Amino acid sequence: MTKQETVYVVSDSVGETAELMVKAVACQFFGQDVVIKHFSYVDDKQDINNVITASKYSHSIIAYTLVLQDLKQYLDHQAEEEGVIAVDLMYPLMDAFTQKFHMEPNRQPGKMRTLDENYFKRVEAIEFAVKYDDGQDVRGLKQADIVLIGVSRTSKTPLSMYLANKKFKVANVPLIPEVKPPQELFSIPKNKCVGLIISPEKLNQIRKQRLKNLGFTSPSNYASLDRILEELTCAENIMKKIGCPIIDVSNKAIEETADLILALFNKRGSFA
Incomplete structure (x- = not known):
């Protein structure tokens, strides 16, 4: 041998x-x-x-x-x-x-191990953001570091991915008048949740462009101002009921909104 x-x-x-x-x-x-x-x-x-x-x-x-x-x-x-x-x-x-x-x-x-740990935390956060995007599974709300809520086209998904790249686990939930918001939104700590609002005019422009990109040429309720005002009013009522911070994303880049969210996070030490 x-x-x-x-x-x-x-x-x-x-x-x-x-x-x-x-x-x-x-x-x-x-x-x-x-x-x-x-x-x-x-x-x-x-x-x-x-x-x-x-x-x-x-x-x-x-x-x-x-x-x-x-x-x-x-x-x-x-x-x-x-x-x-x-x-x-x-x-x-x-x-x-x-x-x-x-x-x-x-x-x-141990610097290499620190780098490796940061990498895996980032990957884990990105996978979390994908899994709990657009209210797909409300069970993720309690596990999330940050929960974003708002009407369609308020940059919830790109914000989730941007924050995930900073190692935050982010879930997001769309607010729709006809759909009752998940009860979990009212049971998680309110400072973990962030409401995103936008001006009706800006949202109207964004949604019209979205429909155009998708090939729709006829008028749609999705982009009508009446419908948008209804959605925004409903969303703001839910946000006030939760008592969460609210950010107007009307003229803000993703990075700017993310910085504001992280400033809220750092001010309190935690969203939890």
Whole structure:
């Protein structure tokens, strides 16, 4: 039976970067037949002493990613003293960045994991916005960070997606006179909900253009001012009953409206 070689992966975070690098190199020598032992979240010299001792007595290599300079220097020194091979997988590239871009690294452990977590939170928020768009499933209202309500064509969906890209879980519900609003709107915290209103004239223009884009040329109740006034009156009554903040989106870009929503969020610390 072939003896399995061991490599100690040392990191001040989880150590995924070092592990992937070790596996890539190991494939050139042993296939996948290498044992990787982790020393993760290393933050003091005793941790380093432990891995140096383990590596020395098992005749193993240390592969490490330590961004804190004093720990890196201590590991290098102790490894040399004990005759252990320790390979820095991060500093050579960091030094190249410093020389080329004339910048110093911030030396914060776990930055990659933070970036990964932000990415997955953003993806989760986008999936949430798609699932709970346009009142498709009112069960999402209690799970949402923000709930947008308003009549058709008040930018609820694009706002939901924009805020989702900022990692907020957003649900939106259309308000229609003939359809009773979901009871969940009245049971969630009112500061989690944001009402979107718009001037009748602006909405009339938007809806006419929408119908034109869809190929409708004959007059439609959807774009008539009487119908629009009825919808807006009904929507505002619901918003007042809920007691939620209301934003007029008549002449605002998506980004501007989103900033106002987030300002409300930050002012209260939370919509919840």
